[in-house]
Amino acid sequence: MADTVPGAAATHVLGIDSGGSGVRVGVARADAYGGFAAETPLTGSPAPMSSTPLKWSSPPLTWSSSTPAVVGDRGIDAEDLLARVVPAARELLREAGARCLGAVCVGAAGMATLGDDLRAGLPDALADALGVRRLALAADAVTAYAGALGQRPGAVVAAGTGLIALGAVPEGVAEGSGGVSDADDASRTGGVPGTGGASRTGGVPGTGGASRTGGVPGTGGASGPDAASGPDATAPGGDTRWAATGWRRADGWGHLLGDCGGGAWIGRAGLEAAMRAYDGRDGGSKPLLARLEAVFGPATGLPGKLYPRPDRPAVLASFAPEVGRCAAEDPVAEAILRTAARHVAEAAEAVCPRLVSSEVALTGGLFRMGAPLLTPVREELAARLPGVRVTEAAGDPLDGALCVAAALAADELRLPRDPALLSVV
Numbered sequence: 001m002a003d004t005v006p007g008a009a010a011t012h013v014l015g016i017d018s019g020g021s022g023v024r025v026g027v028a029r030a031d032a033y034g035g036f037a038a039e040t041p042l043t044g045s046p047a048p049m050s051s052t053p054l055k056w057s058s059p060p061l062t063w064s065s066s067t068p069a070v071v072g073d074r075g076i077d078a079e080d081l082l083a084r085v086v087p088a089a090r091e092l093l094r095e096a097g098a099r100c101l102g103a104v105c106v107g108a109a110g111m112a113t114l115g116d117d118l119r120a121g122l123p124d125a126l127a128d129a130l131g132v133r134r135l136a137l138a139a140d141a142v143t144a145y146a147g148a149l150g151q152r153p154g155a156v157v158a159a160g161t162g163l164i165a166l167g168a169v170p171e172g173v174a175e176g177s178g179g180v181s182d183a184d185d186a187s188r189t190g191g192v193p194g195t196g197g198a199s200r201t202g203g204v205p206g207t208g209g210a211s212r213t214g215g216v217p218g219t220g221g222a223s224g225p226d227a228a229s230g231p232d233a234t235a236p237g238g239d240t241r242w243a244a245t246g247w248r249r250a251d252g253w254g255h256l257l258g259d260c261g262g263g264a265w266i267g268r269a270g271l272e273a274a275m276r277a278y279d280g281r282d283g284g285s286k287p288l289l290a291r292l293e294a295v296f297g298p299a300t301g302l303p304g305k306l307y308p309r310p311d312r313p314a315v316l317a318s319f320a321p322e323v324g325r326c327a328a329e330d331p332v333a334e335a336i337l338r339t340a341a342r343h344v345a346e347a348a349e350a351v352c353p354r355l356v357s358s359e360v361a362l363t364g365g366l367f368r369m370g371a372p373l374l375t376p377v378r379e380e381l382a383a384r385l386p387g388v389r390v391t392e393a394a395g396d397p398l399d400g401a402l403c404v405a406a407a408l409a410a411d412e413l414r415l416p417r418d419p420a421l422l423s424v425v
Helices: 078-096 116-130 140-149 263-279 286-296 299-306 312-317 320-326 331-351 365-369 371-384 397-409
Strands: 012-019 022-029 033-036 054-056 061-065 101-108 135-139 154-159 163-168 247-251 359-363 389-392 422-424
Touching (some): 012 140, 022 397, 061 078, 101 397, 135 140, 140 154, 140 359, 140 397, 263 299, 286 299, 286 331, 299 312, 320 331, 320 365, 331 371, 359 371
Parallel strands (some): 101 135, 154 359
Antiparallel strands (some): 033 054
16 A cells, blocks of 8 residues: 655544454544653662653544444454444544544554454555555554553553553663663654654664453463564573564463463452352451452352353453452452562563663553552562563553554654554555
8 A cells, every 4th residue: 555645744643442342533633742741760779650641732532432343254344343433533533624644553452363354454445435545553452552652662561351561672772771761752753652762773662462352451362472573683681582673472361371460360369269268268268258249149159150151251350359459458368469469570571671761561450459459569560670660551552543643644653563463554
């Protein structure tokens, strides 16, 4: 697909976020992103968690639907997705007074393994419907990374029902180097957040992995931790699993094989402790048993309510907040969350590049549990990644899709390309 819209002429960009909880569309001015809010320079000691929200010169216009995209024989159904997002996009573009749509980014859960129909159908369909000639197709984990960190090097831990960690390092940045300053990050492309994350001749501050199904981080997995371009590329410490222009992931293998420390993991551990208390076995928790019975009814009825459910991970995860509520008074619940925090930190450690400028961003609904989980997570991360700043995600996957689209429109997209995870047409 030929580029027919010069980046300098672009007035607006379009982002689409398709996940298990629905579909969202956003339209923003191509120059609306002012980067991330000012941040405290790194010091030799771990900084506390901070928030680095996106700065908007004008907030995007958005539309949302709670109905997820249809999945058919060829994966995510392009026709179904187009039928909903094209009318919404046209209305948002009209409302925004857009004269020229510079680029579109579609971020979709399952893009890596269920995106064949999208890759085949969306480029020409969006060109015909919206006149756009610059399109990025991304896994939802890529847009989550971009929403959290822009194009800066670092790691993102996304935790909801499941858990996945994604990390990236710019090409040519050596271990222990100063990396790239935050000032550079927002100044290179008219304010696209994170687009200054590497030198123009350097590599791509990247994103990572992709969840396989349903919009819940960590419910599956796309490429493994070695999926990156450059067969002999090395990274900090000589770790050959890193590639200079690629990404790295940890966990995200689903609730049966992994997702350690995620919502389903915490909920299952809490329910097991409750059942131990019911039986009178060691390791039981009477407070968690009381919460089990308040939420699900008699303990003996729980297997019948849980095992036949096709959404078992979500049911398990629904009990995670109960573990958080009990943690202050119950040592068993507290120990569950401390173990979960160790799993979170292990995943972050596995993917985080060892750079002076590295960050770990935490995103996803699980971290809304607050102090009962975040306090031990901060402690574990400080021990495993000393000097690495821990931040809240600056934005969500729709913000990430708009960030990618704005960078693409300005010819400044340096995120790693991969046929399954992020392709540009």
